[in-house]
Structure formats: C-alpha cells, structure tokens
Amino acid sequence: MFSRLKELVCSLKPCGQVLLYHRVAPTLSDPQLLAVSPLCFAEQMAYIRRNAVPMALTDMVRAANEGTLPRRAVAVTFDDGYADNYHYAKPVLESAGVPATVFAVSSAVSAQTEFWWDAIERALLGQNGSLTLRLDLAGESRTWALSGDPGAFQDWTVLDPFDPTPRHTAYREIMPLVKPLTPSERSTVLTSIQNQTGVDTGPTDDRRPMTERELRSLVENGLIDVGAHTVSHPQLSGLTMEEQSVQVSASRRDLETLLGRQVTTFAYPYGTKVDYTAKSVDLVRHAGFTLACSNFPGQVLNRRVDAFEVPRYLVRESPLSTFRANFEARMHGAK
Ligand SMILES: [Zn+2]
Numbered sequence: 001m002f003s004r005l006k007e008l009v010c011s012l013k014p015c016g017q018v019l020l021y022h023r024v025a026p027t028l029s030d031p032q033l034l035a036v037s038p039l040c041f042a043e044q045m046a047y048i049r050r051n052a053v054p055m056a057l058t059d060m061v062r063a064a065n066e067g068t069l070p071r072r073a074v075a076v077t078f079d080d081g082y083a084d085n086y087h088y089a090k091p092v093l094e095s096a097g098v099p100a101t102v103f104a105v106s107s108a109v110s111a112q113t114e115f116w117w118d119a120i121e122r123a124l125l126g127q128n129g130s131l132t133l134r135l136d137l138a139g140e141s142r143t144w145a146l147s148g149d150p151g152a153f154q155d156w157t158v159l160d161p162f163d164p165t166p167r168h169t170a171y172r173e174i175m176p177l178v179k180p181l182t183p184s185e186r187s188t189v190l191t192s193i194q195n196q197t198g199v200d201t202g203p204t205d206d207r208r209p210m211t212e213r214e215l216r217s218l219v220e221n222g223l224i225d226v227g228a229h230t231v232s233h234p235q236l237s238g239l240t241m242e243e244q245s246v247q248v249s250a251s252r253r254d255l256e257t258l259l260g261r262q263v264t265t266f267a268y269p270y271g272t273k274v275d276y277t278a279k280s281v282d283l284v285r286h287a288g289f290t291l292a293c294s295n296f297p298g299q300v301l302n303r304r305v306d307a308f309e310v311p312r313y314l315v316r317e318s319p320l321s322t323f324r325a326n327f328e329a330r331m332h333g334a335k
Contacts (some may be wrong), residue, residue, distance in 0.1 A: 016060050016073030016300040017330050018293065020312040024092070025084035025206065029154040031125065031171070032117060036317045038088045043320045045096040047327070048074050056099040056225060057265060057310075061291045064305040072331055073300070076100040077293060077312060079229060079267055081109060082207070086214045094223060102218060103229035103267035103293070106251040109215055109258070114203035115233065116178060119190055122207075123199040124171040125150040133170060133196055135189055137177045144170035146197075179270070182239060183232040212258055219259060227265030228252045228289070236268060236276040244280055249287045264290045271295025271312075281308050299330065 022034040024041045036044070048054055055063070057075040076093070078085050081104030093100050108115060114122075128149040135142055148165025150156070156164060163169040178189055193199075203209065210218065218224050228251040230236070236244050248266065255263045266289045268276040273296065284292045291307040298311030313330060315323070 014069040014071045014073070014302050015331065015333070016055070016064065016069055016075065017327070018057065018060070018075045018077055018300060018310055018312040020293075020295060020314045021076070021078045021089070022080055023082045023084050024078075024089040025082070025087075027206070029121075029125065029150075029156070030317075031121060031157050033157050033159065033316050035084075036315060038092065040317055040320075040323075041089060042092045042096075044315070044323050045076075045092050045098050047320060047324060048076075049096045049098060052327075052331075054096075054098040057101045057227075057293075058225070058291065059099075060300060061305060061307050061310060064300050064302055065307065067302045069300065069302045075300075077227075077267070078102045079271075079295075080115060080233070081105055081210050081215065081226075081229065083210045083214060084206070086210050086218050090218060090224060094221070097223075099223050099225070101225045101227050101265055103227040103265070104215060104255060105209065105229050105231070105233045105269075106254040106258075107231045108209035108233070109212055110254065112203060112208065112211065114207065115209070116186055116190055117175065118203070118207045119199075120174060120178065120193060121171065122204065123193045123197040124167050124174070127197060127199060128167075131196065133193065135174070135177075135192060137181075137189065144173070146170055180235050180238045182243070183234050186234075215255075216259060219261070225265065226255060226259060226263060227267060227293075228255055228263050229267050230269055233269045235270055236280045237274060241279060241283070244283055245287075248280075248283050252287060252289070264288075265292070267293040268295070284308060297330075299333065 024038055025035050026037055027035045052072040052074040053070045055073050055075050060073050060075045063069045085102050130147040133144045133146050146167050148167050150165055150167050153164040219226055230247040231251045252263050266284050271294045285308050293310045293312055296311055297313050
C-alpha cells in the first residue's frame with residue numbers, strides 16, 4: 001500500500017536519473033560487467049531520446065537546485081575514460097542528440113597506462129597454464145596455484161556463483177585485495193603479477209584509455225563534457241588527506257591544461273559510501289568543482305539533490321525490455 005502511494009506521488013513530481021556507464025564495446029570477456037554492446041547502447045539512447053528529457057549533467061543538477069527540473073529528466077555519464085567511449089559511444093550520442101559527461105582518469109590518459117583491473121584480468125584470465133603466484137599484500141605473503149584454461153569460460157563474470165578454474169578463484173580473491181591499496185602499493189603488486197605471469201605490460205587496443213588527442217576531440221562539438229576521476233583511480237577513503245588532495249586537484253588541473261577549458265565535475269572512484277569519506281567530499285567541494293557523482297542508486301529530485309553526492313544508476317548489458325522496465329520503475333519511484 002505504502003509503495004503504491006509512493007509510486008503515485010513520484011509519478012506526479014519531477015525527478016531525474018543519472019545513468020552510469022563504463023565501456024561501450026563488443027567484448028569477448030567482461031568479468032566485471034563493465035561493457036554495454038554498441039547495439040544495446042544505441043537502443044538505450046534511442047529510448048531515452050523518445051521517452052525522456054536528456055540533459056547535460058551540469059544542467060540537470062542546476063535545474064534540480066533551482067527547482068526547475070523537468071519531468072523524466074535523464075543524464076548520461078561514463079566513468080574511467082575508455083577509448084571505446086570515443087569510438088563507439090560518441091557517434092551514438094551524436095546521432096541520438098544525447099549529451100553526456102565522461103569522467104577521465106588523468107594519468108591513464110597522459111601515460112596511456114592500462115587500468116589495474118584490466119591488467120590483472122589479462123594476467124590471470126587471459127592466459128592458461130599452471131604456475132604458483134606469490135604476492136605480498138597488506139604485509140602478508142600469499143600464494144595462489146594458477147591453473148586451467150579461462151579461454152573456455154569467456155562468459156564468466158564475478159556474479160557467477162562458481163569459479164570454473166583455479167585462475168578464476170585467484171582473480172576473484174586478488175581483486176578486492178588490490179582495490180584498497182595506495183597507487184604506489186598497487187603498482188608494486190601489478191609489476192609483481194606481470195613479472196610472475198610473463199604477461200606483457202601496457203594497454204591492449206580494446207581496453208585502452210583515450211589518448212590526449214581523442215579526449216580533446218571528444219569535447220569538440222560541445223555535446224560531450226569531460227569531468228575528473230582522480231589522477232590514478234585510488235579508493236580515496238584509504239588515502240591521507242594530502243594524498244586525496246593531490247588526486248582531486250591535480251586531476252582537474254591536468255585535464256584543464258590538456259583540454260584548454262574548465263573542468264567542473266568530478267566522480268569518486270568506485271563511488272560507493274565506503275570508497276570516499278566526508279572529508280573527500282569537502283576536498284572536492286573546495287577544489288572548485290560544482291558537482292560530484294557517486295555510485296549508489298537514487299533519483300535526482302527538485303531542491304533535494306546533494307550536488308556533491310549525486311546518485312547514479314549503473315547500467316549493464318541487457319535486452320531493451322529490461323532497460324525500459326528498470327528505467328520506468330525508477331521514474332515512478334519504485335527503485
Ligand atoms: Zn572508475
């Protein structure tokens with residue numbers, strides 16, 4: 001009864017939703033469920049073009065603050081700054097006339113370094129054969145017996161309840177151990193993994209971040225904006241204030257220098273409530289940003305949005321019918 005009442009009230013008042021994507025690309029394996037296929041993305045953008053009011057993220061948050069948010073407002077965002085955002089998502093956004101904001105990791109763009117989660121996936125699941133992997137993590141030495149052929153299980157994701165090979169088990173266990181490391185600790189572990197597995201370093205063509213030239217070209221026609229997503233994608237809550245300050249401010253400064261324009265938006269890496277703190281929010285607010293995005297679900301409501309913790313709905317590959325059902329349920333306050 002109460003939820004039906006809430007649905008009715010929500011259907012009458014203006015509310016918006018911010019969609020969160022990472023990659024738009026055809027993929028063979030995607031264990032973290034980061035990619036949406038280009039066809040699926042095109043269907044989703046056509047749907048919101050026809051059935052909602054696509055807005056730039058900054059316009060949506062400003063309208064919500066002013067109490068002028070239209071009904072069925074939607075903003076599209078991407079985290080990390082993968083090159084496929086430029087090659088696959090940009091043409092779709094342009095043809096549908098849907099604005100978007102891409103939150104880029106500044107050092108990944110400038111140094112063309114692979115994202116750590118992709119490097120570990122490639123080392124553990126992109127190869128077969130047996131070896132013992134030994135890593136020093138959080139002061140503890142641990143070993144994993146890698147074996148099996150992950151190539152036979154490319155549909156596997158971390159949501160699956162079973163690990164088809166010991167390599168998958170190692171991947172599942174190592175990822176959460178690496179996530180909270182500082183950038184320098186993480187770099188040491190990655191080098192160790194790469195040395196022991198013999199995998200070559202550097203990003204592969206289908207998983208690389210955008211180049212500087214691509215990022216500049218991305219914003220050229222004004223439909224797509226770039227925001228900051230730190231220098232090297234750490235979990236901010238595990239860093240000192242000084243380290244956080246560098247991650248927040250230097251990413252803005254470097255992207256502004258690269259693009260020759262102001263960068264006013266920010267997204268917290270990983271973005272859930274445990275991944276940053278109230279002090280991180282203060283730092284972002286005082287670094288000159290006008291808004292910051294989190295990664296937990298929630299509607300954007302007139303005069304009730306926290307501009308420095310804007311909620312977002314994570315979008316995954318799905319049939320259009322599922323996207324539509326989720327989208328409409330959220331518009332009516334049911335999710
Ligand atoms: Zn990210």
